[in-house]
Amino acid sequence: MTDIPADAEARRAIAPVIAYPNDSLPRCDLDLYRTARAGAQKVDEVLVAPRDAGCFRVKAGQFFRISSVEGAQVGDLNLWNANDLSERFYSGKTRALHGTHLTVGERMWSAFPYLRPMATIIDDTLGWYGIDPYGGSVHDVIGTRCDPYTHTLLTGGQYHHCCHSNLTRALADATGMSLTEAEPHVHDVLNVFMCTGFTRDTGQYFMKASPVRPGDYLEFFAEIDLLGALSACPGGDCSAEHSSDSTACYPLLVEVFAAKPGALSSWAIPQVNGYDRSHGR
Numbered sequence: 001m002t003d004i005p006a007d008a009e010a011r012r013a014i015a016p017v018i019a020y021p022n023d024s025l026p027r028c029d030l031d032l033y034r035t036a037r038a039g040a041q042k043v044d045e046v047l048v049a050p051r052d053a054g055c056f057r058v059k060a061g062q063f064f065r066i067s068s069v070e071g072a073q074v075g076d077l078n079l080w081n082a083n084d085l086s087e088r089f090y091s092g093k094t095r096a097l098h099g100t101h102l103t104v105g106e107r108m109w110s111a112f113p114y115l116r117p118m119a120t121i122i123d124d125t126l127g128w129y130g131i132d133p134y135g136g137s138v139h140d141v142i143g144t145r146c147d148p149y150t151h152t153l154l155t156g157g158q159y160h161h162c163c164h165s166n167l168t169r170a171l172a173d174a175t176g177m178s179l180t181e182a183e184p185h186v187h188d189v190l191n192v193f194m195c196t197g198f199t200r201d202t203g204q205y206f207m208k209a210s211p212v213r214p215g216d217y218l219e220f221f222a223e224i225d226l227l228g229a230l231s232a233c234p235g236g237d238c239s240a241e242h243s244s245d246s247t248a249c250y251p252l253l254v255e256v257f258a259a260k261p262g263a264l265s266s267w268a269i270p271q272v273n274g275y276d277r278s279h280g281r
């Protein structure tokens, strides 16, 4: 055991500093997005089957809505630049910038070297949930995606309908890639509708029954051309377990909406990050 220093309590008592204050982030014009959305027309929809995933395409300047239908169900969302799959959602940096769970006005940011907003949340019917007494909240960027490797590690079993495998199959089907080619593009997710947190005493990741009900939705503005993949997690509402066929699971609906021409004339696709990439050489 390491000796506890005499000033241990004083060190623990130092107040935290917010790493990335909200007012330092580029602003988005939510009023503009919402006005454009009000006049938008539906152009596409994909119904994602339980324990499976589906892909969808959203052009820059369009909107997409993920809805609960039939029963409480969480979804695992991946996003890519539709024109360059190397630009994909970066959950870790999104977490650092916005916090553990996302809601209206917050963005899904892309990986290095792009680091720009891919999508902005413009509506969230679970926005009322806030942070519960356990420290739980919805739409997290702290979890990963349920996957068959962890399942095998922990149980020795083989299960093929984890979100990781669902997303892999969906991406392969949407792009013509093989499963082997598609798998490395699958990344950590936005856990749509999932209710999660870290226990206060041990810091362990927890999940609990999602508060989502049929009719609830999370809606996004696409800042760039997007290829999305959404998995209807085999955990269902995630009240009990992952990685089995024993939990009640329901479909998720993705709908795409296009604004009227000219409705976004004061908006432009965000530029990729301005760092010069010389890395000190």
Ligand SMILES: [Zn+2]
Binding pocket: 076, 145, 146, 162, 163, 164, 232, 233, 234, 235, 242
């Ligand atoms: Zn899952």
